[in-house]
Amino acid sequence: MSVQERKERERADRERLIVATARELAEQQGWDAVTTRRLAERIEYSQPVLYSHFRGKREIIGAVALQGAAELAVTLRAATSGAPAAEGPRARVSALAHAYLDFAGRHPAVYDAMFQLDGGLPFAHEDTPQPLKDGFAALLETLAEVAGDGVDPGLFTEVFWASLHGLATLTRAGRLPRAEAARRTELLVDRLAALPADA
Amino acid sequence: MSVQERKERERADRERLIVATARELAEQQGWDAVTTRRLAERIEYSQPVLYSHFRGKREIIGAVALQGAAELAVTLRAATSGAPAAEGPRARVSALAHAYLDFAGRHPAVYDAMFQLDGGLPFAHEDTPQPLKDGFAALLETLAEVAGDGVDPGLFTEVFWASLHGLATLTRAGRLPRAEAARRTELLVDRLAALPADA
DNA sequence: ACTCGATGCTAGCACCGCTAGACAACCGAG
C-alpha cells in the first residue's frame, strides 16, 4: 500500500501548504485579501481543490486559528517560565500579559482568525479543539496563583483574558493610541492580580 | 428659496431613513445581510441613491456608529446618575459596567458598527467626532474617581473600557459562556476600581 | 411655454464564495 501512503502524504502536504499560504497572505494583506481565487493561484491549484480539503473559507480560517492557538500557548509558557522565579507571581503575570499582547501585535491575522473572525470552532464547550483548550490552560496556569481567595481561578482567567483581548483589539484597530500600550498593560496587571504577599 | 429648503429637508429625511433602515436590518439579520441592494429595496430607492448620501457602505456603518455612540453616552450617564449616591463610587462603577455590557448585548449590530467594524471613523485623534468623544467622556466621569492616586484617569478609563470591550465581544461571540457574565463583571469591577474608603 | 439642470433610474463592471460536469491520469485486473 505504498502508493496510497504516498498519496496521503502528498495530500497532507498540500493541506499544510494551503493553511500556510492563507496565513501568509492574511498577514501580508489582511484577511479581506484572502479570497479563494487568490489562494488557489498562490498554491498553484484551481479553486475546487481547496474545497476537497476544507468545507469552505471558514474552515481554512479555523485551521489557521488552531495553528495560532498552539503557538500562542507555547509562547505564553515560554514567557512565564522565562521570568525569574525569585521575582514572584507579579513578574510572571506581567510577562504573561506582555507576551499575549506582543503575540497579538506581531501576528494580527492569526489573532483575528482565533478571536475575531468566524472559523467555525466551538469555544467554551466540551468539544472545543485541544489547541484552544491548551491556550486557555496556559493562561490559567500562571493566573491561578493570583486569582485571590475565594475567587474561581477559571472565572478570573476569563476576566483577565477578556481584558487582554480588549486591549489587543482596540489598540490594533486604532481605537487606543499605541503609544502608551505598555503602561496600560502594567496598570491592568497591577489591578487585576491579587498579590498574596509582595508588591 | 422655500423650494430648496424643502428639498434639503427631504434629503435629510431620506438620509435618516437610510441610517435607520441599515441599523434595523443589521439588528434583525446581522451586518452581513446589510447589502446595498437589500438596503436600497427597503428604502424603496435604487442603489445609486445610497451613494449620493454616503461614499459607500463603510460610511453608512460609520453613521450608525455615531448614532450608537450618542445613545451609549446617554445610557451610561443615566445608569450612573441613577445609582444611589449614598452607596458610593463602587455602586456607580458597577452600574456603569453593567449598563455598558447590557447595551452591547442589547444592540449588537450598533456595538459592532462602533467598535468591531470599519466605519472609517477616526478614534483617539483630535478630529474624532463628538459623539465618540462624548461616549468616552461618559465613562471617564464615573471612572476618574476610582482611578487611584497617581494614576492617570484617562489611562485608567482606557483600560477599564478595554476590559469591558473584551468581555462584551468574547461573550457575544460565544468565546465565553454567557451564564456567568454577571459574576465576571462584578469581579472586574472589584479588582479595577481602587476604592478610596469603603468596600 | 420652454429650456435646462438636478435627480434617480437601468444596466453593467469586476470581484466574491462555491459547485456541476467534463476530462485526464493513474491504478489494478485480465
Place this chain on the structure above:
DNA sequence: CTCGGTTGTCTAGCGGTGCTAGCATCGAGT
C-alpha cells in the same frame, strides 16, 4: 500489455457583492 474504472483536477458558470457610467425624466426658473 492492454483495458476499464476510479480518482483527482480543471474549466466554466451560478448567484451574489460593492460600486459606477450614462441615460431619461421631471420640475424649477425665465
